[in-house]
Amino acid sequence: MGRGLSIRRRNWKRWGALTALYLLEWILLLIMYVVQVFLFTGFVVCVRLQLLSWPILVGFIGLVVLILVFQRWIILDCQKNRAHVTRVFSKKQPSQTSDNKN
Numbered sequence: 001m002g003r004g005l006s007i008r009r010r011n012w013k014r015w016g017a018l019t020a021l022y023l024l025e026w027i028l029l030l031i032m033y034v035v036q037v038f039l040f041t042g043f044v045v046c047v048r049l050q051l052l053s054w055p056i057l058v059g060f061i062g063l064v065v066l067i068l069v070f071q072r073w074i075i076l077d078c079q080k081n082r083a084h085v086t087r088v089f090s091k092k093q094p095s096q097t098s099d100n101k102n
Contacts, residue, residue: 014089018082025078032071039063 043060046052 010089014085017085017089021078021081021085025074028074029071032067032074036064036067039067 039060046056046060
């Protein structure tokens, strides 16, 4: 009976950790999307005011590439962390293995 409570508690911890990782990923990606909108707006303003030169264009392209790389890194890192959390919480506890031996 006590074993069921510990499994339930582990499931809550696992779901809490996974939820925190999902929230962190979405918040970071939302920040990146907002930065992209501001970057695109700045690019449009530069084009409309005819302030666009080669260094500014290269800077915009570099920032877009940097943001896309950072977004990809966030997604891959969060996937790796979710897999780690799932793997850690799916392992059996020593108390569970000793219960099975008895």
